[in-house]
Amino acid sequence: MQPFVKHTGLVAPMDRVNVDTDQMVPKQFLKALTREGFGRILFYDWRYLPGEKPNPDFVLNFPRYKGASILLARTNFGCGSSREHAPWGVKDYGFRALIAPSFADIFYNNCFKNGILPAILTEAEVDELFKRTEKEEGYSLSIDLPNQTISDNHGLVYKFEIAPARKEVLLKGLDDIGQSMQHASAIDAYEKTHAATATMYEPVDVKYYSNSR
Amino acid sequence: MPPKTLYEKIWDDHLVYEEPGKPALIYIDRHLIHEGTSPQAFAGLKAEGRKVRRPDLTFAVMDHSVSTTDRTLPILDQDAKQQFDALERNCRESGVRLFDMNSKNQGIVHIIGPELGITQPGQTIVCGDSHTSTHGAFGTLAFGIGTSEVENVLATQCLVQARSKTLHIVVNGKRPRGVTAKDIILAIIGKIGIGGGTGHVAEYGGEAIRALSMDGRMTVCNMTIEGGARAGMVAPDETTFAYMEGRPFVPRGKAFQEAVERWKLLKSDDGAKFDMTVELQAEQIAPQVTWGTNPGMVTSVNSRVPDPHDYRDLNDQKATESALKYMGLKPGTPIVDIPVDRVFIGSCTNSRLDDLRAAAHLVAGKHVARSIKQALIVPGSRGIKAQAEKEGLDKIFTQAGFEWRDAGCSMCIGMNADVLPPHERSASTSNRNFEGRQGKDSRTHLVSPVMAAAAAIAGHFVDVREFDVAHVE
Numbered sequence: 001m002q003p004f005v006k007h008t009g010l011v012a013p014m015d016r017v018n019v020d021t022d023q024m025v026p027k028q029f030l031k032a033l034t035r036e037g038f039g040r041i042l043f044y045d046w047r048y049l050p051g052e053k054p055n056p057d058f059v060l061n062f063p064r065y066k067g068a069s070i071l072l073a074r075t076n077f078g079c080g081s082s083r084e085h086a087p088w089g090v091k092d093y094g095f096r097a098l099i100a101p102s103f104a105d106i107f108y109n110n111c112f113k114n115g116i117l118p119a120i121l122t123e124a125e126v127d128e129l130f131k132r133t134e135k136e137e138g139y140s141l142s143i144d145l146p147n148q149t150i151s152d153n154h155g156l157v158y159k160f161e162i163a164p165a166r167k168e169v170l171l172k173g174l175d176d177i178g179q180s181m182q183h184a185s186a187i188d189a190y191e192k193t194h195a196a197t198a199t200m201y202e203p204v205d206v207k208y209y210s211n212s213r
Numbered sequence: 214m215p216p217k218t219l220y221e222k223i224w225d226d227h228l229v230y231e232e233p234g235k236p237a238l239i240y241i242d243r244h245l246i247h248e249g250t251s252p253q254a255f256a257g258l259k260a261e262g263r264k265v266r267r268p269d270l271t272f273a274v275m276d277h278s279v280s281t282t283d284r285t286l287p288i289l290d291q292d293a294k295q296q297f298d299a300l301e302r303n304c305r306e307s308g309v310r311l312f313d314m315n316s317k318n319q320g321i322v323h324i325i326g327p328e329l330g331i332t333q334p335g336q337t338i339v340c341g342d343s344h345t346s347t348h349g350a351f352g353t354l355a356f357g358i359g360t361s362e363v364e365n366v367l368a369t370q371c372l373v374q375a376r377s378k379t380l381h382i383v384v385n386g387k388r389p390r391g392v393t394a395k396d397i398i399l400a401i402i403g404k405i406g407i408g409g410g411t412g413h414v415a416e417y418g419g420e421a422i423r424a425l426s427m428d429g430r431m432t433v434c435n436m437t438i439e440g441g442a443r444a445g446m447v448a449p450d451e452t453t454f455a456y457m458e459g460r461p462f463v464p465r466g467k468a469f470q471e472a473v474e475r476w477k478l479l480k481s482d483d484g485a486k487f488d489m490t491v492e493l494q495a496e497q498i499a500p501q502v503t504w505g506t507n508p509g510m511v512t513s514v515n516s517r518v519p520d521p522h523d524y525r526d527l528n529d530q531k532a533t534e535s536a537l538k539y540m541g542l543k544p545g546t547p548i549v550d551i552p553v554d555r556v557f558i559g560s561c562t563n564s565r566l567d568d569l570r571a572a573a574h575l576v577a578g579k580h581v582a583r584s585i586k587q588a589l590i591v592p593g594s595r596g597i598k599a600q601a602e603k604e605g606l607d608k609i610f611t612q613a614g615f616e617w618r619d620a621g622c623s624m625c626i627g628m629n630a631d632v633l634p635p636h637e638r639s640a641s642t643s644n645r646n647f648e649g650r651q652g653k654d655s656r657t658h659l660v661s662p663v664m665a666a667a668a669a670i671a672g673h674f675v676d677v678r679e680f681d682v683a684h685v686e
Contacts (some may be wrong), residue, residue, distance in 0.1 A: 017528045018534070020506050022647040031278065031292035033252040034401045035360075074528060076408035079441065079507070080647060082343040083250065084359035085276050106343060106409055107355055113361035113372050150362055163375065165235045174439055176361065177261070180369040183238055186230040187266075187371055190240050194226075 002115045003173035007096045009069030009144040012060055013133045019073060020080035021107060025089050038085055039092030064137045072129050073100040077118075078107025087114045097143050099150065101126050113176065114170050117143065119160045121151060132156070145171060216482035218379050219448050220414045223354040223479070227337045229371055236375040236493070242269055242336035244366045245322050246294040249277040254352035254364035255258030255303040267370045268308035268393065272331055273300060275314045276321045276474070278628040281591050281618035293628070307341065320594020320620045323347040323561040327431065328596050330460025332591055334449040334476040335455055339366055343563045344644065346437040349446035350430035352479045380413035380442055381487035383595040384421040385493040394429030395642065395661035397421065397493075398436040399501035399511045405491055407509035410442030413489065416481060417447050421495035424578060427456040428567035435562045436644050437507040448480035480650070482604075495527055500549050500677055503646045510646070514664065514676045520544035523666035539648055541636065541657050549674050551658070554637040557651070557668040559591030559618075560625035563642035563662050572666040574607040575677070582616030582672030588615045589631065591623040596616070605648040615669070627652045640668035 029041050046058050054061045060068070071090070077100040082105045090098070097117040110120045116144060121129070133139045134151065142151050143166060151157040168174065180187075217225070224239065231237040244267075248252075251273070265271060278293035280286070288294040297314065304311035312319045318329060323344050326332040334346045338355035339345060341363040342495035347354035358372070364373055386398055402409075415437050417430075425433065430447045437445025447453075454473050457463050464472050510533070512519070521533040521544065537544065542551070558564070558572055569592060581588045585608070590610050592598035598620055601607060607617045624631040625643035633639050633655035642665050643650075646657035660668065669679045 015531075017532050018509075020507065020645075020647045022645070022650055026649055026653075027626050027675065030249050030628065031290075033295060033297050034256065035253050045653055045664075076411065079407055080343065080645060081358055082341060082345075082357035082360060084253075085340075087359075094379075102408060102411060104441065106359065106438075110359035110361070115360060119624045125231070163236075165375075176373045177368050178264075180238055180365055180371050180373060183230045183371075186238070187240070187369060190229045191370075194240065 001173040001175055004115055004117050004145055004170040006142070006144050007069065007098065007117075008140060010065065010138065011069055011070045011072050011129070011133045012068035012142050013072045013130055014059060015074065015130060016077045017074040018079055021083050021086035022079055022080055024078075024086040025083060030083060030085060032085070035088050037092065038089035039094065042089035042093045046104055054098055058173070069094050070097045070099065070143070071095045072126065072133055073098055074126070075101045075123070077103050079104035082106045082110075085109045085153055087111050091116055099126065099129065100199065115170065115173060117145060119143065119162070121150065121158055121160055125158050127157075153163070190204055195209040216485040216488060217414055218481040218485045219352060219446055219479060220354060220379050221485070223335060223337065224376065226335070227354070229281055234374050238371045239374050240339060241270070241339050241366050241370055243272070243331055243338045244370070245326055245338065245340035245345070246271065246273045246300075246363065246646060247277055247322050247340070247342065248275050248300040249310065249361050251303065251363055252296060252299045253299060253360045253520045254308070254341070254367055255299070256259065257364045258367055261483060263368045265309060265367045266308040271367070271487070272321050272326070273304045273309050273311040274319060274325060275300060275312070276319070277622045277626060279314045279319075280629055281621050281623050284619065290629070313526055317595055317599075320596060321561045321564065321622055322437065324593035324597065326462070327351065327427070328436040328594055330457060330463035330485040332423070333457065333472070334453060334462065335479050339372060343438045344435050345444050345512060346443065347431050347435040347640040349434040349437065349444050349560055350427060352446055352449040352476070354444055354446065357438065377443070378412050378488040380410055380415040381490040382415050382417050382491045382673065383419040383490065384417070384495050385419045385492065386421055388421050388424065388495045388498070389678070391500055391663065392498050393663060394425050394432040396498055396501045396547060397495065398433045399503070399508065400493060400498045400657065401450065401491070402436065402440045402508050403501070403511040404493065405440050407439060407507050408441045409438040410437065413442045415440070415442040415445040416487070417445060423450065426450060426567055431565065432562055436508065439644060449476045463466040479552040500621070500661060500664050502674055503657070504540065504542060504548065505533065506539055506646055506648050508646060511524060511659070512535055514548050514674060516548055518542045518544055518546040518548065549676060552638065553585050553640045553658070553668045555633060555639045556581075556639040556665050557591070557624040557639055557643065558590040558662050558665050559589065559593070559594065559623050560614070560643035561622070562625075562644040564591060564593030564597065568642065569601050569606050570604070572662040573609040575663050575666045576613040576670060578613070579607045579613055579670045581669045584672040585669055586637070588669045589618060590615050591618045591631070592614045592620050594620045613670075624651055626650065633657070640665045
C-alpha cells in the first residue's frame with residue numbers, strides 16, 4: 001500500500017452532513033470483480049445527468065475544484081453500507097485525504113486499508129475550512145501526518161488526533177494481513193485451546209447446491 | 214474481577230494477541246460471505262498465494278443480486294452472473310460451503326445464519342455487509358467489514374480490531390398493540406441520530422426488548438448500524454435457547470444442554486459500566502414512518518412532515534430541505550396523507566416468519582388498493598418461504614393482490630430486477646431510505662411489516678392502531 005506521510009493539495013468542499021456510501025458508489029457498480037475503476041463513477045447519481053453528462057451543479061464538476069486531492073466534508077461522512085468500493089472510488093478519483101468532524105466507523109476503517117487519511121477536526125475548524133475554500137479559488141491545504149497538522153498558506157494550523165497504530169499503518173503503508181500473519185503461532189495456539197467456541201454440529205439435512213450439481 | 218459487559222466478555226474470549234496501545238487480533242468464529250463483496254478478497258488472496266485458513270468456519274450464499282422470480286431462466290445480467298460464477302468457483306476451489314441460488318436453504322445471508330443455527334451465542338461473526346449486526350440478537354459480537362478485512366479473515370480467521378466503547382440501550386415498559394420491533398429501532402435511531410452510536414457496540418436491554426421474539430430482536434439488532442453503532446447485541450435467554458434447539462448446525466442432546474449452560478453466562482454483570490446509556494419508554498413509541506433520506510429522519514405515523522425551520526442547526530435545516538426536495542414532500546403534510554405507489558415487504562430487516570405472519574393476518578380477506586402499482590412479498594429465505602407456504606400465507610397474500618416471490622435481498626438494494634422506479638414512493642420494510650437506494654430517484658419510506666401491509670390496502674400510510682386493531686398484534 002502507498003504510504004501517506006505528507007500531502008499538499010487542492011481542497012474540494014462537500015457541504016452536506018451524513019453522506020452515505022450508497023451515494024459514493026451506487027449499487028449498480030457493486031457487481032465488479034476488481035478494485036479498479038471506481039473513480040469514474042464516484043458520486044455517480046449526483047455527478048452525472050442522463051447519458052453520463054457531467055452535472056454542472058455538482059460541486060466536484062466545478063472547474064475550480066478539478067484536480068482536488070483533499071475532500072472537505074461534514075459530520076458522519078461515509079455512513080451506511082460497508083462497501084469498500086466507496087474508499088476505492090475516493091482513492092481512484094484522486095483524493096488522498098478527507099477532512100470532516102466525524103466519520104462512520106466502517107468507512108473510517110476501510111480508508112486505512114487503502115492509504116487514505118480520514119482526518120478529524122472540530123466542527124468549528126471544519127466550518128472555517130469551508131469558508132476559506134469557498135472564498136479563495138485554488139485553496140489548498142498541507143497535511144503533515146507525522147506532526148498531525150493541517151495548514152494553509154495564510155498561517156492557519158490545525159492539529160488533528162489519530163490513534164498511534166492507525167498513524168503507523170498509513171506512514172508505513174502496512175497491510176493488515178501481513179501484520180496478522182506475524183502472529184501465526186498465536187492463532188494456532190488460540191485454535192488449540194478454544195475449539196469449543198467453534199464447535200459445529202454437522203447437519204445431514206442441509207443442502208448446499210442445486211440438483212444440477 | 215471487575216464486572217464486565219457482554220461485549221467485554223465476548224471480546225476477551227476471542228483475544229488472540231494484544232499489546233498495549235495497539236489494536237488487538239481477535240478470532241472470528243463464523244465468516245459469512247456473499248457474491249457482492251467477496252470476489253476482490255479472493256482475488257487478493259490468490260495474488261499473494263494465500264489459502265483460506267478455515268473453510269469449515271466460512272459460509273457463502275448468493276443473495277444480493279439473485280432473481281426473486283424464476284431461477285431456471287438464464288441470467289441476463291452478465292455482471293451479476295460473473296459474480297455468481299466467481300463465488301461458485303472461489304468456494305469450490307477453497308472448500309467453502311456455498312448455498313447457491315438453487316439450494317433449498319438459500320436466503321439472505323443474515324437470515325440463513327440464524328435460521329440454520331450457524332449463528333450461536335457467544336460467537337464472533339463477520340461478513341462484508343453492514344447488516345451483520347443482525348446476528349447480535351443471539352448474544353454474538355457481529356459486525357460488517359470491508360473487503361480488505363474479508364480477505365484478512367479468509368487468510369487468518371482473525372481481524373485486527375480496536376476495542377469499542379459500549380452503549381446500553383434500555384427500552385422499558387410494554388410495547389403497545391400495533392407497535393413492533395421495527396418501530397422500536399426506528400424510534401431509537403430517531404432519538405440518538407444516525408451517527409449517535411458511532412464508535413460504540415450497543416447492548417439492548419429492558420422489558421420491551423426481553424419481550425420480543427428472536428425475529429423481533431433480529432430486526433432491532435439489524436438496524437443498529439443505522440444508528441452508527443457497528444454491532445448491537447441482546448443477551449441470550451430462554452427465548453434464544455428455545456429458538457436454537459433443533460436447528461441444523463446446533464449441537465443436540467447432551468451437547469445442547471451443555472451449550473445452553475455456557476450460553477447462560479453470556480450477559481453483562483451487575484454493575485458493569487457502559488460508556489453511554491440511552492433509555493426509552495415503550496408505551497411512548499407509536500408506529501414509525503421515515504419521511505427523509507436517512508433512517509434518522511423518522512416520525513410517528515400520527516405526526517406530520519417536518520419543516521426545515523423546525524431545526525436550529527443550519528446543517529440540519531439544509532439536510533431537511535434537501536431531503537424534502539428529493540422526497541417530493543411539503544412541510545406540514547400529515548404522514549397519513551402520503552400516497553404510496555409500491556409496497557415491499559422483505560429484506561434482512563423484516564422478512565422473517567413473524568413479519569410475514571403479522572402482515573398476512575392484517576391483509577387476510579382484504580385487497581391491495583387499486584392505486585398501488587406493485588406489492589411485493591419477498592421471504593428472507595427459502596426455508597421461511599416453505600414454512601409460510603405450509604401455513605398458507607402465500608395464498609392469503611396472492612389473494613389480496615400481493616406478489617409472492619423467491620428469497621433474496623430484492624428491492625431493499627435493487628441489485629436485481631426488483632427496482633423502485635424514479636419518483637415513485639414505497640412503503641418498505643427494509644433498512645435504508647438513502648437517495649437512490651431502491652432505484653435512482655426513488656422515494657423510500659421505512660415502516661414495519663404491518664404498516665407496509667396496511668399502506669398497501671389503503672393506498673396511503675395509515676395508523677395500524679386505528680386501521681383494524683383486532684388484526685394487529
